[in-house]
Amino acid sequence: MHMKEFKIKWGMVIDIDKCTGCGACMVACQVENNIAPMTKKDPYNYVQALTKDRDDADNKLRTLTWMNVYELSNGKSFPEHEVAYLPRPCMQCGNPACVPVCPVVATDKNEEGGIVSQIYPRCIGCRYCMAACPYHARYFNWWDPLWPEGMDKQLSPAVSPRPRGVVEKCNFCHTRYAKAKDQARENGEDPMNLAEGAYVPACAEICPSGAITFGDLNNPEHKVHELAKSPHAFRLLEKLGLHPQVYYMSKREWVRKQGDNYNAGDKH
Amino acid sequence: MGFDRRTFIQLSVGGTVGILFTPVLWKALDDVSIWTQNWPWIPRLKYGALEDQPAVSKLCDSGCAVKVRKVAGSAFGTEGNEDSPLSKGGICPICANAVQVMRNPNRVKGPMKKVGEAFEPITWEDAKSMVADKLAAAKGKVAFISGDQTGTANEVFSGFLAGIGSEDYLQMPCDMQAASRAYNGVMGGTGQVAYDLENSDFVLLAGADAMESWGPTVANQKAFAATHPTGEKPTAIYMLASPVQTRTASVVDAWIPVPEEGMATFLLGVAYHLIRAGKYAGAADFGSFRSMIMDAYAPGKVEAAIGVKGADTAALAKQLLAASDPIVVPGGTSVATATAAFAVNMLLGSLRKVSEFPKVIQSAMSTSERMSKDLLTWVNKGAAPAVAMVYEANPAYSLPDDFKAGFVVSFATEWDETAAKADLVLPNAFTFERFDDMQNPYGIGKQTYSVGVPVCRPTLDVMASTDFILDVAASMGINLGFDSFAEVIAAKAEAVGADFDEASGGQYEGSYSSARASVLGASVLSRAAAPVRGNGAVVLAPYSQLIVGSQNVATTPNAPCVISTNVLKGGTLVAMMCSATAKKIGVSDESKIKLSGGNGEAAALVKINEGVLPGAVAVPLGLGHTVGDEFSKGVGDNVYKILTVRSEAATGATVWTGSTVNVAKM
Ligand code: SF4
Ligand code: SF4
Numbered sequence: 001m002h003m004k005e006f007k008i009k010w011g012m013v014i015d016i017d018k019c020t021g022c023g024a025c026m027v028a029c030q031v032e033n034n035i036a037p038m039t040k041k042d043p044y045n046y047v048q049a050l051t052k053d054r055d056d057a058d059n060k061l062r063t064l065t066w067m068n069v070y071e072l073s074n075g076k077s078f079p080e081h082e083v084a085y086l087p088r089p090c091m092q093c094g095n096p097a098c099v100p101v102c103p104v105v106a107t108d109k110n111e112e113g114g115i116v117s118q119i120y121p122r123c124i125g126c127r128y129c130m131a132a133c134p135y136h137a138r139y140f141n142w143w144d145p146l147w148p149e150g151m152d153k154q155l156s157p158a159v160s161p162r163p164r165g166v167v168e169k170c171n172f173c174h175t176r177y178a179k180a181k182d183q184a185r186e187n188g189e190d191p192m193n194l195a196e197g198a199y200v201p202a203c204a205e206i207c208p209s210g211a212i213t214f215g216d217l218n219n220p221e222h223k224v225h226e227l228a229k230s231p232h233a234f235r236l237l238e239k240l241g242l243h244p245q246v247y248y249m250s251k252r253e254w255v256r257k258q259g260d261n262y263n264a265g266d267k268h
Numbered sequence: 269m270g271f272d273r274r275t276f277i278q279l280s281v282g283g284t285v286g287i288l289f290t291p292v293l294w295k296a297l298d299d300v301s302i303w304t305q306n307w308p309w310i311p312r313l314k315y316g317a318l319e320d321q322p323a324v325s326k327l328c329d330s331g332c333a334v335k336v337r338k339v340a341g342s343a344f345g346t347e348g349n350e351d352s353p354l355s356k357g358g359i360c361p362i363c364a365n366a367v368q369v370m371r372n373p374n375r376v377k378g379p380m381k382k383v384g385e386a387f388e389p390i391t392w393e394d395a396k397s398m399v400a401d402k403l404a405a406a407k408g409k410v411a412f413i414s415g416d417q418t419g420t421a422n423e424v425f426s427g428f429l430a431g432i433g434s435e436d437y438l439q440m441p442c443d444m445q446a447a448s449r450a451y452n453g454v455m456g457g458t459g460q461v462a463y464d465l466e467n468s469d470f471v472l473l474a475g476a477d478a479m480e481s482w483g484p485t486v487a488n489q490k491a492f493a494a495t496h497p498t499g500e501k502p503t504a505i506y507m508l509a510s511p512v513q514t515r516t517a518s519v520v521d522a523w524i525p526v527p528e529e530g531m532a533t534f535l536l537g538v539a540y541h542l543i544r545a546g547k548y549a550g551a552a553d554f555g556s557f558r559s560m561i562m563d564a565y566a567p568g569k570v571e572a573a574i575g576v577k578g579a580d581t582a583a584l585a586k587q588l589l590a591a592s593d594p595i596v597v598p599g600g601t602s603v604a605t606a607t608a609a610f611a612v613n614m615l616l617g618s619l620r621k622v623s624e625f626p627k628v629i630q631s632a633m634s635t636s637e638r639m640s641k642d643l644l645t646w647v648n649k650g651a652a653p654a655v656a657m658v659y660e661a662n663p664a665y666s667l668p669d670d671f672k673a674g675f676v677v678s679f680a681t682e683w684d685e686t687a688a689k690a691d692l693v694l695p696n697a698f699t700f701e702r703f704d705d706m707q708n709p710y711g712i713g714k715q716t717y718s719v720g721v722p723v724c725r726p727t728l729d730v731m732a733s734t735d736f737i738l739d740v741a742a743s744m745g746i747n748l749g750f751d752s753f754a755e756v757i758a759a760k761a762e763a764v765g766a767d768f769d770e771a772s773g774g775q776y777e778g779s780y781s782s783a784r785a786s787v788l789g790a791s792v793l794s795r796a797a798a799p800v801r802g803n804g805a806v807v808l809a810p811y812s813q814l815i816v817g818s819q820n821v822a823t824t825p826n827a828p829c830v831i832s833t834n835v836l837k838g839g840t841l842v843a844m845m846c847s848a849t850a851k852k853i854g855v856s857d858e859s860k861i862k863l864s865g866g867n868g869e870a871a872a873l874v875k876i877n878e879g880v881l882p883g884a885v886a887v888p889l890g891l892g893h894t895v896g897d898e899f900s901k902g903v904g905d906n907v908y909k910i911l912t913v914r915s916e917a918a919t920g921a922t923v924w925t926g927s928t929v930n931v932a933k934m
């Protein structure tokens with residue numbers, strides 16, 4: 001399969017040995033990207049209003065978590081048991097499985113930086129892309145985004161709320177990228193050569209454990225460039241050949257094995 | 269985990285190979301939702317100038333130094349404050365959602381008084397005279413319950429309480445209290461014990477879930493991050509001793525399964541090896557401490573009492589001895605555990621403290637004085653004050669036992685169980701709408717002070733409770749020396765030496781000093797350290813996660829989707845246990861059970877988790893609210909109500925370690 005090459009390739013190296021699973025990144029992502037809290041009632045969905053309340057917030061298939069932290073277990077019994085947490089944003093694959101299946105080109109990978117886009121007004125909600133993404137990084141708006149009274153008084157200016165029927169996903173906080181480039185232009189700097197830290201997504205910025213390192217994988221001056229080559233680095237389901245721009249690191253072998261468990265063929 | 273071959277096959281079936289070339293300017297398109305998707309009920313974005321304002325967010329126990337993000341002058345989120353010595357740019361999951369909490373329709377919208385069973389609005393002026401009258405009539409039979417561990421607000425309230433002739437200033441039970449009572453009480457020290465995680469090369473977390481819910485979690489995570497640079501060799505070893513593999517356990521170098529009620533015994537078992545290796549502490553009772561340890565805490569005895577092998581405590585002691593800057597960090601409300609941990613730190617020469625900042629209200633209590641009274645002991649002795657005032661706390665929800673008072677004043681910002689029970693609800697301004705500060709959050713390694721100024725204009729009829737009390741004090745002729753809390757804060761910042769300005773707040777960072785305790789607490793430990801357990805079928809191992817909430821703050825609006833299904837599933841709380849325990853009590857994964865103990869029952873779903881000590885059941889605190897918004901009310905059950913409260917021998921501290929419950933299948 002032909003893979004587009006980019007001069008700039010934004011990526012993450014997530015150190016699983018540092019993530020405590022606290023969830024701050026998930027909350028920060030929801031606030032940044034205007035993901036509405038899961039309210040029970042939807043007064044505008046007339047049919048639904050007649051039938052039942054909206055899904056429970058703990059129905060993980062019906063709620064939106066662009067950033068989702070998975071719990072891993074080494075599968076051993078007490079006291080040999082070990083646990084680890086794996087934060088999963090969109091992998092921004094070099095060779096995305098979702099892009100070619102979209103019948104209306106609502107998702108694409110063609111902008112410098114290599115972020116897989118999602119154009120909400122184009123999305124017709126067929127959800128082919130969701131079926132295609134092996135990382136379950138895409139979410140369908142089963143419900144309209146509704147904030148409890150007053151809570152929508154001021155939303156994040158980063159991105160418009162998406163209506164029911166649209167697929168959405170992590171875009172590495174794309175507005176922050178645009179802003180960083182504008183800032184660079186204003187400062188007379190090269191927007192195509194941003195310094196480390198000029199563009200940081202919300203999740204990486206808030207993480208108290210410093211588990212998420214973000215930068216341009218192609219830029220030797222960015223930390224991720226070297227980190228991605230560490231002997232402890234790996235990518236999820238590497239063998240699928242989707243070339244994710246998100247790397248993980250762990251010194252624990254069992255964690256690395258589970259990250260690429262498509263050979264083993266079983267869920268954990 | 270959901271990555272498997274089946275999803276791969278879905279991909280090959282659904283995927284068409286090839287690349288579609290459509291150069292789209294999707295950034296520009298993002299906000300052009302002008303077509304069918306643009307329903308009127310979907311909120312539109314408002315644009316304007318962006319700004320960040322430094323503030324303190326006092327939602328979590330230790331508080332987060334944040335920046336409030338605004339667009340066109342209106343707040344929409346929080347981000348970390350890189351300049352803060354406390355949070356260094358990180359935020360906890362509660363404070364990450366702070367603006368949404370501020371805008372929650374569950375906020376108390378104005379002062380309310382109870383008439384019959386319902387509430388009716390009252391003016392602030394009437395509320396002031398009502399409180400003044402009630403207090404005058406109470407003749408000193410007044411109690412103040414505070415859940416604020418760090419604020420100078422406590423000086424206003426405790427100074428005022430002294431003015432009306434009461435000493436019943438009661439702090440909500442917390443780890444800080446246990447540490448203060450151990451160090452300042454049992455051991456005869458002065459100050460607040462400090463844990464310099466940043467510069468320690470060996471950290472033993474003895475029940476302290478430091479990366480999730482203990483102390484200043486963000487500062488702890490930052491210290492962990494600094495000593496574990498990504499892609500480089502770590503400069504410190506972290507170990508966790510606890511009954512459950514909490515989230516902290518996922519990143520530490522080793523987890524040592526130790527029952528909560530056995531933590532003091534475990535630590536004294538470690539002390540045994542340290543003393544055998546020749547360690548000494550310059551304390552008056554070192555001789556009796558040593559003989560107690562040699563007699564009662566030899567490896568065989570420790571193993572018999574708590575199941576931890578002598579070889580394990582020996583290996584741990586060896587690592588502590590080899591480290592150049594080791595530290596032991598106790599968790600929980602047991603004064604015995606804190607004393608044992610501090611004794612071990614003294615043997616290692618690593619017990620440190622920070623001094624309290626000077627008071628600005630002279631009649632107020634110092635921090636250690638505030639921490640000295642035990643709320644539940646006071647409740648269970650049958651205290652029935654004529655008036656009880658509750659600030660930044662929700663005792664009706666989070667105390668295992670009920671408290672009684674003739675007239676309850678709640679300063680709640682949001683409706684909660686205590687407010688619903690109160691006679692008068694006087695909404696405190698939200699943390700971003702008032703002056704507030706954080707002095708030495710318990711757990712930090714150095715003196716730190718952060719002060720925040722109001723950065724959001726209140727949209728509801730609220731008032732800073734500090735200002736309310738200053739006004740009431742003035743009307744009752746009690747002179748606290750200040751007319752407004754803004755003045756108190758300015759004076760405090762000056763006394764501390766912080767660089768403070770009225771527009772952006774300020775901060776101060778000092779240092780620690782080595783702690784001096786006169787005794788190791790041998791006489792107390794000899795009676796208090798042995799594990800005490802109830803008679804129920806399984807021991808409860810309650811744990812907290814900030815994403816679920818805290819003692820005081822219920823689950824925040826964006827948190828429900830983020831809470832793990834190992835904590836809450838289908839609206840029912842999850843009880844985790846290892847397969848050995850499940851087998852013993854005859855349950856399996858997904859079994860529906862009822863846990864009964866303490867003053868109540870809780871329904872739960874069983875989840876097998878091999879990271880739980882055999883015989884124990886791990887359950888989350890913070891669920892099961894009966895008052896609140898749709899994100900917390902009626903979600904799961906309240907574990908505080910199934911805890912069994914007991915008074916710890918010799919220390920008199922209220923503890924619930926070793927609480928047991930009986931299990932029935934549903
Ligand atoms: S904020 Fe950081 S530590 Fe917390 S869950 Fe996310 S990646 Fe993990
Ligand atoms: S990069 Fe931005 S959109 Fe993606 S998970 Fe992180 S916060 Fe969410």
